[in-house]
Amino acid sequence: NAGVTQTPKxxxxxxxxxxxLQCAQxxxxxxxxxxxxxxxMGLRLIYYSASEGTTDKGEVPNGYNVxxxxxxEFSLRLESAAPxxxxxxxxxxxxxxxxxxxxxxxxxxxxxxx
Amino acid sequence: xxxxxxxxxxxxxxEEAFLTINCTYTATGYPSxxxxxxxxxxxxxxxxxxxxxxxxxxxxxxxATYRKETTSFHLEKGSVQVSDxxxxxxxxxxxxxxxxxxxxxxxxxxx
Numbered sequence: 331n332a333g334v335t336q337t338p339k340x341x342x343x344x345x346x347x348x349x350x351l352q353c354a355q356x357x358x359x360x361x362x363x364x365x366x367x368x369x370x371m372g373l374r375l376i377y378y379s380a381s382e383g384t385t386d387k388g389e390v391p392n393g394y395n396v397x398x399x400x401x402x403e404f405s406l407r408l409e410s411a412a413p414x415x416x417x418x419x420x421x422x423x424x425x426x427x428x429x430x431x432x433x434x435x436x437x438x439x440x441x442x443x444x
Numbered sequence: 445x446x447x448x449x450x451x452x453x454x455x456x457x458x459e460e461a462f463l464t465i466n467c468t469y470t471a472t473g474y475p476s477x478x479x480x481x482x483x484x485x486x487x488x489x490x491x492x493x494x495x496x497x498x499x500x501x502x503x504x505x506x507x508a509t510y511r512k513e514t515t516s517f518h519l520e521k522g523s524v525q526v527s528d529x530x531x532x533x534x535x536x537x538x539x540x541x542x543x544x545x546x547x548x549x550x551x552x553x554x555x
Contacts, residue, residue, distance in 0.1 A: 363542055370547060371547060372533065372545045372547035372548050373533070373545045373548075374545075375542055380540070388542065420487055420488070427541075427542065428540070431537070432493065433488075434489075434490075435487035435488040437485075437486060438486075438487050
């Protein structure tokens with residue numbers, strides 16, 4: 331089992347460019363999440379998908395879009411990157427969104443927007 | 445809304461010292477509580493969890509007890525090692541909402 335995989339690991343963009351961060355899980359989980367991690371801010375939820383076919387906004391959704399492509403894959407798109415989106419992005423999955431469910435995290439994508 | 449407050453770091457300890465990282469929470473209902481650990485250059489991984497009041501979660505020598513009366517879930521370890529150097533996150537989940545994380549506490553253990 332690979333668990334949760336993310337591509338790419340590193341990316342540098344110029345302001346205004348677009349890109350898609352890819353995430354896939356092989357644990358047959360129903361729920362998937364995108365977070366960003368900034369120094370001193372902990373992890374903040376961008377979007378999540380409680381089950382295939384549904385997506386919901388988290389705490390900081392502005393400037394992002396998501397697609398739950400199938401049960402395995404959940405992508406995050408930046409349509410017009412801004413320097414404020416420089417961050418480390420983590421994808422996670424859980425069996426479902428029940429209160430006791432453990433989330434499993436990918437290794438992260440480090441994004442720099444110049 | 446739900447929130448988690450944990451002690452600010454960084455925390456620097458000598459090897460074999462006792463560790464406490466404080467975590468308190470605000471939540472409606474009856475949340476589950478978690479500690480996650482992030483080693484350098486990696487994603488987060490679950491360290492331990494507790495799902496109801498007075499439960500004690502434990503793993504790798506770390507422990508935390510769910511205290512409803514003080515709304516706390518403090519992380520403790522009796523004797524830290526250099527390999528415990530990492531960032532530790534307290535988190536809660538309430539109802540069907542995703543995890544809410546604290547800001548993280550960086551621990552450095554020196555030999």
